[in-house]
Amino acid sequence: MSARPDGIDAAADVDWTRVRADFPLLQRQVHGKPLVYLDSANTAQKPGAVIEAVDRFYRQHNANVSRAVHQLGSEATEAYEAARRKLAGFINARPDELVLCSGTTFAINLVAYSWALPRLKAGDVILVSRMEHHANIVPWQLVAERTGAIIRVAEITPDGSLDLEALHKAMTPEVKLLAITQVSNLLGTVNPVREICREARRRGIATLVDGSQAMPHRPVDVTAIGCDFYAFTGHKMCGPTGTGVLWARREHLEAMPPFLGGGEMIREVSFEGTVFNDPPHRFEAGTPNIAGFVGLGAAVDYLQGIGMAAIEAREAELLAHLTEEMDRIEGLRIIGRAPEKAAVVSFLVEGAHAHDLATLLDLEGVAVRSGQHCAHPLLQFYGVAATCRASLAFYNTHEEIDAFIAGLHKVRTLLG
Ligand code: PLP
Numbered sequence: 433m434s435a436r437p438d439g440i441d442a443a444a445d446v447d448w449t450r451v452r453a454d455f456p457l458l459q460r461q462v463h464g465k466p467l468v469y470l471d472s473a474n475t476a477q478k479p480g481a482v483i484e485a486v487d488r489f490y491r492q493h494n495a496n497v498s499r500a501v502h503q504l505g506s507e508a509t510e511a512y513e514a515a516r517r518k519l520a521g522f523i524n525a526r527p528d529e530l531v532l533c534s535g536t537t538f539a540i541n542l543v544a545y546s547w548a549l550p551r552l553k554a555g556d557v558i559l560v561s562r563m564e565h566h567a568n569i570v571p572w573q574l575v576a577e578r579t580g581a582i583i584r585v586a587e588i589t590p591d592g593s594l595d596l597e598a599l600h601k602a603m604t605p606e607v608k609l610l611a612i613t614q615v616s617n618l619l620g621t622v623n624p625v626r627e628i629c630r631e632a633r634r635r636g637i638a639t640l641v642d643g644s645q646a647m648p649h650r651p652v653d654v655t656a657i658g659c660d661f662y663a664f665t666g667h668k669m670c671g672p673t674g675t676g677v678l679w680a681r682r683e684h685l686e687a688m689p690p691f692l693g694g695g696e697m698i699r700e701v702s703f704e705g706t707v708f709n710d711p712p713h714r715f716e717a718g719t720p721n722i723a724g725f726v727g728l729g730a731a732v733d734y735l736q737g738i739g740m741a742a743i744e745a746r747e748a749e750l751l752a753h754l755t756e757e758m759d760r761i762e763g764l765r766i767i768g769r770a771p772e773k774a775a776v777v778s779f780l781v782e783g784a785h786a787h788d789l790a791t792l793l794d795l796e797g798v799a800v801r802s803g804q805h806c807a808h809p810l811l812q813f814y815g816v817a818a819t820c821r822a823s824l825a826f827y828n829t830h831e832e833i834d835a836f837i838a839g840l841h842k843v844r845t846l847l848g
Contacts, residue, residue, distance in 0.1 A: 443745035446738055452827045454479040454734075465797030468832045468839075473617050473776050473823030474801050475667045476648055478731075482670055485730035489723045497722055498696060498713075512722050515729030516712075522732045523662065524653040525679050531712040532725055535676035536644045537567045539663035540611070542678055542715060543640055544571035546688040547661075548609060554580025557606040559637070561586045561594055561623075562813055563616040566806040568642045572611060581608070588813065592619035592768035599628065603635050610639045614646035614657075618805045618821065619768030620751075620776030622646075629658045638684075644668055648825065649747055649774045651740040654679050670735065671728035674721045685711035692717040743826045747775040750824045750833065757837045763844065767814055775824035778805070781840070784847045786818040792846060793820075796839035 452458060455477045460467050469477060489511060495504035497512045513527075520527040533539050548558070558572045562585055569583075576583050584607070586599040594612075603610070610632045614625045629639045640661040646652055648669040654662045661684070666675030680688075690697055690708055694717035700707040708714045735743065754777055758764055763782035781789055790802035801821045804811055811817065822836060 443742050443749060446742050446746065448746065448826070448829070451738060452829065454481065455827050456480055456483070458827060462797045462799070463795050466835070468796075468798040468828075468835050470822040470824060470828065470832070470836060471799045471801050472648070472825035472828075473645060473668070473821065475673065476670045476825055477827065478670055478672070478727075479734050481734045482672070482727045482730045486672060486723050486727040489726045494723070496719055508722055511726045511729075512720065515725040515732075518729045518732045519677055522652075522736065523647075523677075523679060524655045526682070528710075528712060529679055529682050529685065531678040531680070531685070531715045532720055533676050533678060533716070534674050534721065535665040535667070536565075536642060536663045537665075537676075539661075539665075539676055539678035540567055540640065540642065541571045542691045543661050543663070543680070544575045546691045546715070547638075547680075547684060548572070548575045548581075549578060550689065552576075552579040552581040552608055555606060556581040556608045557584045557604070558582070559584045559586060559599075559602055559607045559610045559612075561599070561612050562588045563592070563594070563619060563621060563807070563810050564611070564613055565617055565642065565644070566808070567644075568611050568613060568640075569809070572609075582606075585809070586612075588621075588810075591770055592616070592621045593770040594621065594623050594628075596624070596628075600631055603632060603637055605635070607635070607637050610637050611642070612639070613642040613644070614652075615644075615649065615774045615776075616768070616807075616810075617645050617776065618778050618807045618810055618819070619770060620773040620778075621768060621770035622650075622772040622774055624772075625659065626657050633658060645774060645776070648735075650744045660684060666724065666728040666731065669728075669731055671731035672721070672724040675724040675728045678715075682711070685715070688715075690714050690717070694718045696720075738826065746826045747824055750826075750828055750830070751775040751777070753830055754822065754824065754833050754836075757833060758840075761837070761840055761844070764840070767816070767819055776821060777823070778819040778821045780816060780819055781844060781847070784843070786820045788847065789820050789843060792843040793836070793839050796835075796842065798836050798839045800836075 495508040639659040643664040662679040667673040697717040767778040786802040
């Protein structure tokens with residue numbers, strides 16, 4: 433595998449067969465067939481480098497962070513803080529602006545409870561888009577219930593693009609926060625978050641970007657995006673489950689009260705009162721997922737070793753192949769045709785329930801997700817109860833796409 437230090441990586445420069453061999457799980461069989469894993473938007477598979485980093489941590493360095501003066505304690509603390517620095521470099525941010533947490537869901541809830549709840553009042557508006565994951569809807573509803581704020585929805589066009597004109601019109605003076613996804617987990621739509629955040633900032637609206645589905649697939653620079661908050665999850669970018677990050681502008685973190693109380697987040701405790709630690713530690717109560725973050729740091733090294741631009745280019749090639757082949761299948765409807773898409777394809781097949789389709793594909797060794805994808809309002813827009821979703825990662829192959837298409841043909845015949 434190769435990556436150019438000047439950042440002009442190209443998919444053609446990378447030995448993708450070697451990359452694929454880095455993922456032990458992808459070698460296994462399912463129901464006697466070679467596994468075709470097309471569910472990376474749900475969770476990504478892990479390369480050996482990540483698995484080994486976690487294993488090595490437990491075998492050689494395991495201790496709690498920031499508590500013990502002994503050698504292992506300082507090794508564990510250094511490994512954990514090294515992961516924070518790597519993650520910060522990966523998104524072009526300062527390490528002390530990264531709160532390490534359990535995932536996007538936690539990160540968004542942290543903003544909801546520590547930033548929005550103390551600030552918002554009756555009549556204020558939280559603007560979200562139709563294509564949000566429930567993790568970027570429900571926390572705002574909880575805040576709205578308690579404050580009297582209102583949720584306003586920015587609509588999409590039938591091809592699954594955000595209606596930018598409508599979005600800009602919806603940015604009225606009552607809007608205090610815009611919470612928007614960079615990439616839709618159901619449609620694959622890539623939203624122009626840089627332009628959107630610029631418009632919001634001009635109007636004095638704070639912005640939270642859900643980067644869960646962007647981080648695994650493209651270079652992300654939070655400084656260039658210009659948002660106030662950026663949330664993402666580690667397990668979709670080849671890291672361990674139970675890891676994630678909230679990046680926030682330092683001035684927000686300084687002003688936010690703690691979300692959870694406990695060890696690590698304090699400087700001094702007495703029964704008369706507590707002095708809280710500085711951010712980001714103020715928001716990291718209790719023992720964190722230390723080994724998980726060591727693994728996530730290894731995932732960052734791994735992804736950077738390939739190059740995010742090369743990954744983006746590779747996935748664009750795979751997506752073009754997948755879409756072209758799926759379009760040839762009679763009775764198959766793709767939901768989400770935005771001009772700029774990540775490698776996610778939601779679809780329906782005439783006469784077949786999404787779960788039946790996914791179950792029969794599983795018997796062919798093909799793993800796709802079926803259901804509502806934590807995006808009920810989006811399914812309501814399309815008037816469907818569920819979809820199947822094939823989602824790709826750079827470790828997938830053109831042969832796997834062909835196997836999936838063959839599986840689809842077989843399943844269609846079976847369902848008759
Ligand atoms: N936001 C988006 C767009 C997602 O796709 C997901 C996960 O599917 C989440 C948020 C929630 O991530 P997690 O469950 O890791 O907190």
